Each structure stands twice: as C-alpha cells, then as structure tokens.
Amino acid sequence: MKKSLPALFFLFISSFQSYAATPYLVDYCTNLGLDGDTSKxxxxxxxxxxxxxxxxxxxxxxxxxxEIGYFYTLDGYAGSDEFSYQDFKAVVKKRITFPNRxxxxxxxxxxxxxxxxxGHFCKNINVQSAPTISKKTLSVSSSGIYVELNTAYDTEYSKxxxxxxxxxxxxxxVKVSVDHDYAFNQTTTTPFITADPRYAGEYEVTVTVDDGVYSKTSRVGFAGYPYGTQDPDICEIKPWLTFCHDPL
Structure with a gap:
C-alpha cells in the first residue's frame, strides 16, 4: 500500500516557493540544505x-x-513512486512537467x-524557452552569400x-546540382555570415541555432551565386563513371 506524503517535509519545501530568485543563479539545493550531487x-x-x-x-x-520515494518541485508538484527492481538496482522515478519558466x-x-x-536528494533545474528564428535575410554579391537572422534565445535560463x-x-x-555534389558548413557565434562558395550555382542555405542544449533549424532559402568558378568536369568528381573510361 502506498504511504502518505511526509507532511513536515512537504511544508519545509513549500515554504521556499516565495524565494526571491536572482535569474539563473539560484542554488536551491544549497538553500534547502539538501544533497545536490547531480549523479544521485x-x-x-x-x-x-x-x-x-x-x-x-x-x-x-x-x-x-x-519503499516509497517522494518527489517535489518549486511549483508545488508533489508525487510519489515505489522502488522497483531494474538491472540489479532499486530504482524510483517520476515524470514531471514544468509549467513555468x-x-x-x-x-x-x-x-x-x-x-x-x-534520504533527501536535490537537483537544480532551469526551465527555459527554446531558441527561435523569426526573420531571415539572404543576399548575394561578389563578396559572397550574405545571410542574417533575427533570432532569440533564453538569455537567463539557457545553458x-x-x-x-x-x-x-x-x-x-548545399549546391543544387544533378552532376556535382558540393556542400560546405561554417560555424559562427553571430547571427550573420558571408560565405564564399568555391563554385558558381544555386545554393540551398540552412541554419541551426544552438543554445548548448536545445536548437532550432530552419531553411533560409536559395541563393544563386554567379561569382565562383564553374563546375569541374564530371569525371574529376566521379572518375568511376563508366563513360569516363570508355575510349572515344
């Protein structure tokens, strides 16, 4: 039979719900005097x-x-689970939803x-918003393909x-071509880039914004780039093709 939630411990945890938190710097585990070893x-x-x-x-x-383990969060969540046998260990677990950033x-x-x-364990959690991409600008000049984004990420609670x-x-x-497979990748710490492709042609541009844990990927669009060199001969790229070895 399931045991009731420990009333005194619940009141102790709940009393911290009004804690005046400094964004992304709160160490609740230390404040609560609990074991904050994240491996536990x-x-x-x-x-x-x-x-x-x-x-x-x-x-x-x-x-x-x-035995029963009791889970709590700052939001007032309270739930329990019974230890079960898994891979020679006693395991207790709970799926928890976080409604507030x-x-x-x-x-x-x-x-x-x-x-x-x-018997008390704790893990500090940051509940964050995901990265977003709201606007994309794409242009071409002799300097290269210029891409600029309007993006947002959680500047308080993300990693x-x-x-x-x-x-x-x-x-x-990625160059759009039926004959020539050509692509390149670049990484920046700014939401804009000027890329200088080796070959002329049409390119599909894609970007991923990564905040260290969560990411957002979006196709920026297609850019026709006339300033690079023309595609090399197909036999330079795919010398194994049969007609590259056939005598004239």
Whole structure:
C-alpha cells in the first residue's frame, strides 16, 4: 500500500516557493540544505517550459524495494513512486512537467536511511524557452552569400546564458546540382555570415541555432551565386563513371 506524503517535509519545501530568485543563479539545493550531487538524482538540468522530463534515483541497496520515494518541485508538484527492481538496482522515478519558466528544483525524499546516505536528494533545474528564428535575410554579391537572422534565445535560463558559453550558429550551404555534389558548413557565434562558395550555382542555405542544449533549424532559402568558378568536369568528381573510361 502506498504511504502518505511526509507532511513536515512537504511544508519545509513549500515554504521556499516565495524565494526571491536572482535569474539563473539560484542554488536551491544549497538553500534547502539538501544533497545536490547531480549523479544521485538523474534527469535533465535544462528543460523547456511545458515539457515533461523523467527524474530518477538508482540505488544498489535492494532493501529499498517496495519503499516509497517522494518527489517535489518549486511549483508545488508533489508525487510519489515505489522502488522497483531494474538491472540489479532499486530504482524510483517520476515524470514531471514544468509549467513555468525560471529557476526550479526537483527533490526526492526517501524516508529510510540508504546505506548511510542522506534520504533527501536535490537537483537544480532551469526551465527555459527554446531558441527561435523569426526573420531571415539572404543576399548575394561578389563578396559572397550574405545571410542574417533575427533570432532569440533564453538569455537567463539557457545553458548558453548560465554557463556563459554563448549561442552557436551552424550554417550549411548545399549546391543544387544533378552532376556535382558540393556542400560546405561554417560555424559562427553571430547571427550573420558571408560565405564564399568555391563554385558558381544555386545554393540551398540552412541554419541551426544552438543554445548548448536545445536548437532550432530552419531553411533560409536559395541563393544563386554567379561569382565562383564553374563546375569541374564530371569525371574529376566521379572518375568511376563508366563513360569516363570508355575510349572515344
């Protein structure tokens, strides 16, 4: 039979819901005095608003089988699961949805002593918005193919913001040709690029905006580029073709 949620622990956690959080810097696990070792409570550190993620604890102590683990979040979520046997371990897990953007946490309370470890575990969570691309500008000149984006990413709660790694833009240029397979990729830390293709022709341009965890990919469009050299002879590109070896 399932056990009821520990009332005192729930009140202790809930009292922090009004905590005045500094964006993306809140260490709730330390504030709560809980074990914040992320290897002990598995699950994503960065999650999207409205997404549902799985958080779990694995233990080699099979004495935990049939015991109950209690999960809580800053939003007021409270749920429980029974430890079950999986791959020689006792495992407790819960799928949790995060409706609000901002700093958050997941805590796990195990009302029994686990091989001398604390029965309370914690993981700091950042609930973020996904990167977006709202406008794309594409033009061609003798300098190359110029592409510029209007993009947005979460400047408070994404990994790019929190860990200071910045957003990465990955550009793909694929030549549209039935005879000549030619493509190249470039990476920038800015939402614009001037690419100088080797060959003249029409190119399909695609970009991916990556915030370190989540990404958005969009086809920018097609650009006719007349300034590169003409395609090499087909036999230079595909020398294995039969007619490249047939005598005249």
């Amino acid at each position: 409570l598995q699950g994503d550190r960065y999650v999207l608003v409205g997404a549902t993620e799985t958080y779990k604890r694995e233990s080699s102590s099979l004495f935990l089988l049939d 901002g700093s958050n946490y997941v805590t796990l309370d195990i009302p029994v002593e686990e091989l001398g470890e604390t 790019a913001a929190v860990e200071g790694i910045g957003v990465v833009y990955r550009w793909s240029f």
